[in-house]
Amino acid sequence: MTNQSNGVKNRAVAQWVAEAAQLTQPDQIVWCDGSEEERQRMTRDAIASRVLIPLNPAKRPGCYLHRSNPNDVARTEQLTFVCTPDKDGAGPTNNWMPPDETYAKLRGWLNGAMRGRTMYVVPYVMGPVGSPFAKVGFELTDSVYVALSMRIMTRMGRAALELLGDSDHFNRGLHSTLDLNPERRLICHFPQDNTIWSVGSGYGGNALLSKKCFALRIASYLGRTEGWLAEHMLILGLESPEGETTYVAAAFPSACGKTNLAMLLPPQAFKGWRVHTIGDDIAWLRIGADGRLWAINPEAGYFGVAPGTNAHSNPNAMKTVQHDAIFTNVAATPDGDIWWEGMGTEPPAGLIDWRGQKWDRGSGQPAAHPNSRFTAPMTNNPALSPKANDPQGVPISAIIFGGRRASTVPLVVEAYDWSHGVFFGASMGSETTAAAVGQVGVVRRDPMAMLPFCGYNILEYFGHWQELVKRLPNPPKIFEVNWFRKDREGKFLWPGYSENMRVLKWIVDRVKGRVGAEQTPIGLVPRKEELDLTGLEISTAQLQQATSINAGEWLAELDQVEEYFARLGAGSFNGFEERIKSARAALAQWR
Numbered sequence: 001m002t003n004q005s006n007g008v009k010n011r012a013v014a015q016w017v018a019e020a021a022q023l024t025q026p027d028q029i030v031w032c033d034g035s036e037e038e039r040q041r042m043t044r045d046a047i048a049s050r051v052l053i054p055l056n057p058a059k060r061p062g063c064y065l066h067r068s069n070p071n072d073v074a075r076t077e078q079l080t081f082v083c084t085p086d087k088d089g090a091g092p093t094n095n096w097m098p099p100d101e102t103y104a105k106l107r108g109w110l111n112g113a114m115r116g117r118t119m120y121v122v123p124y125v126m127g128p129v130g131s132p133f134a135k136v137g138f139e140l141t142d143s144v145y146v147a148l149s150m151r152i153m154t155r156m157g158r159a160a161l162e163l164l165g166d167s168d169h170f171n172r173g174l175h176s177t178l179d180l181n182p183e184r185r186l187i188c189h190f191p192q193d194n195t196i197w198s199v200g201s202g203y204g205g206n207a208l209l210s211k212k213c214f215a216l217r218i219a220s221y222l223g224r225t226e227g228w229l230a231e232h233m234l235i236l237g238l239e240s241p242e243g244e245t246t247y248v249a250a251a252f253p254s255a256c257g258k259t260n261l262a263m264l265l266p267p268q269a270f271k272g273w274r275v276h277t278i279g280d281d282i283a284w285l286r287i288g289a290d291g292r293l294w295a296i297n298p299e300a301g302y303f304g305v306a307p308g309t310n311a312h313s314n315p316n317a318m319k320t321v322q323h324d325a326i327f328t329n330v331a332a333t334p335d336g337d338i339w340w341e342g343m344g345t346e347p348p349a350g351l352i353d354w355r356g357q358k359w360d361r362g363s364g365q366p367a368a369h370p371n372s373r374f375t376a377p378m379t380n381n382p383a384l385s386p387k388a389n390d391p392q393g394v395p396i397s398a399i400i401f402g403g404r405r406a407s408t409v410p411l412v413v414e415a416y417d418w419s420h421g422v423f424f425g426a427s428m429g430s431e432t433t434a435a436a437v438g439q440v441g442v443v444r445r446d447p448m449a450m451l452p453f454c455g456y457n458i459l460e461y462f463g464h465w466q467e468l469v470k471r472l473p474n475p476p477k478i479f480e481v482n483w484f485r486k487d488r489e490g491k492f493l494w495p496g497y498s499e500n501m502r503v504l505k506w507i508v509d510r511v512k513g514r515v516g517a518e519q520t521p522i523g524l525v526p527r528k529e530e531l532d533l534t535g536l537e538i539s540t541a542q543l544q545q546a547t548s549i550n551a552g553e554w555l556a557e558l559d560q561v562e563e564y565f566a567r568l569g570a571g572s573f574n575g576f577e578e579r580i581k582s583a584r585a586a587l588a589q590w591r
């Protein structure tokens with residue numbers, strides 16, 4: 001076995017890598033340094049082994065296509081476990097197995113699993129290097145696709161080793177694709193050990209351990225212990241024509257619009273307004289010395305949903321994937337470019353579908369997988385905020401919760417206070433999407449968009465949110481939004497995408513105390529004249545439907561929320577029961 005760990009002096013790292021190698025028996029170990037030379041070498045290897053297909057360099061310089069195993073195209077929540085010493089630590093929403101049993105089972109599967117393969121040692125930093133937020137992780141993986149993706153998604157290589165020094169405080173991620181057999185696929189978290197073992201999948205959220213596994217599940221646990229929050233949130237800065245920038249964080253479930261909102265290009269009528277992207281998926285939030293909530297994006301790249309992305313819906317994303325991007329499970333054109341549903345162009349003749357077969361237009365099957373993705377460095381994004389690398393992060397003035405709801409939830413509603421906002425987050429529901437394996441389009445409760453990502457007991461998590469404000473003299477205002485309400489024909493009532501700017505502006509104006517709102521049984525909503533609709537063609541009836549609060553729908557919603565909280569055992573201690581009771585009383589009087 002070759003193992004050029006020459007430069008690495010950290011004994012805890014060396015020992016842990018040696019143990020993993022002894023278990024998995026790779027043919028060689030490659031220690032990643034993050035250099036350009038290394039990227040080229042790994043890319044050549046990936047092309048030779050058909051893991052990556054080079055795209056036409058004249059059309060997509062530095063871009064590659066990856067086709068995953070067709071059985072491995074999304075997160076597998078039923079195979080994801082939080083292995084705390086006792087079941088209560090994982091809580092009512094997580095799958096749980098005891099740590100010893102889990103390690104033993106996975107050791108059996110991992111025994112000799114990397115024979116004939118290379119183990120990449122991938123050191124990475126989450127957060128700007130030098131930030132008080134920054135954390136070091138290592139991923140040991142036998143997938144070159146994962147190693148190359150980690151190079152885009154994180155600050156990968158030497159910087160991590162330097163930051164770690166001789167400390168043994170780092171996340172230990174071990175990943176093997178095994179033979180991609182779904183029967184031997186498990187994504188297991190050991191929060192007490194700061195350890196993740198993921199086997200049998202090469203898909204993003206299952207395999208790029210920095211992302212959902214570390215930066216959300218393990219980090220949320222660390223945040224609970226250390227007094228901060230790790231959240232499934234985008235972070236953006238909204239700059240006014242006068243040059244005033246307000247920072248907002250927003251939690252929407254998977255495939256519900258975070259990347260799109262984070263990169264928004266304001267509509268024509270909003271001349272002089274600009275959106276700056278800090279992050280598109282994950283936020284780490286801490287209380288600052290000034291009593292405000294400060295946020296960083298721990299990641300360095302985007303793992304974005306491809307379908308629906310086009311020059312109109314998200315022009316900044318289209319520019320972001322113009323070069324140096326990896327595409328997964330999109331369709332391929334005969335001239336070496338890529339295509340997906342909702343790209344805004346006709347599918348060209350001779351299209352190859354995501355499985356690598358000639359696409360039959362009449363088949364009724366999509367050419368790109370509905371959860372096909374792009375992986376691109378954040379530095380490609382024309383809207384990237386100058387603050388994206390700021391070690392201090394940015395101060396958050398508003399938190400937005402949002403879901404994909406065909407009915408009930410209005411375009412925007414503001415919470416009365418932090419605690420009411422926590423109720424918004426805890427009670428939110430959303431239709432399931434292709435980002436996770438399972439039925440698509442059914443409403444499920446997804447508290448704070450963290451249902452699949454909270455690495456500890458969700459009841460404690462609600463408590464942590466409620467407690468945090470006691471140490472936060474200057475909390476952000478909290479809002480709930482819904483871009484996805486539909487009319488009777490099933491068409492979206494609100495145009496969405498860049499037009500969401502209008503809602504962002506109302507939110508910022510509320511934060512600054514510049515605009516009014518109307519009180520409803522659910523919270524505060526804009527009166528018609530308080531939403532800036534300049535240049536937008538929307539009928540009064542359509543706007544009315546998109547923003548209305550229907551008593552019948554809300555009473556049914558509250559029944560579901562109450563039932564969910566009862567199932568979790570979350571009712572009384574957070575004041576949720578009182579919230580439901582008073583909303584019901586107010587709805588009984590509602591027009």
Ligand code: GTP
Nearest residue numbers: 254255256257258259260305307308435483496497
């Ligand atoms: P994850 O990466 O899975 O966490 O997803 P995300 O929350 O970043 O979602 P993303 O922005 O990638 O959007 C997911 C899908 O929703 C895409 O197909 C978008 O085109 C669509 N979408 C995003 N914003 C809007 C909107 O305002 N209105 C409508 N109708 N669709 C939207």
Ligand code: SPV
Nearest residue numbers: 075204205211212254435
């Ligand atoms: C999500 O599903 O929320 C994603 C994609 O952002 S994944 O990295 O696979 O989790």
Ligand code: MN
Nearest residue numbers: 253254255281
């Ligand atoms: Mn996500």
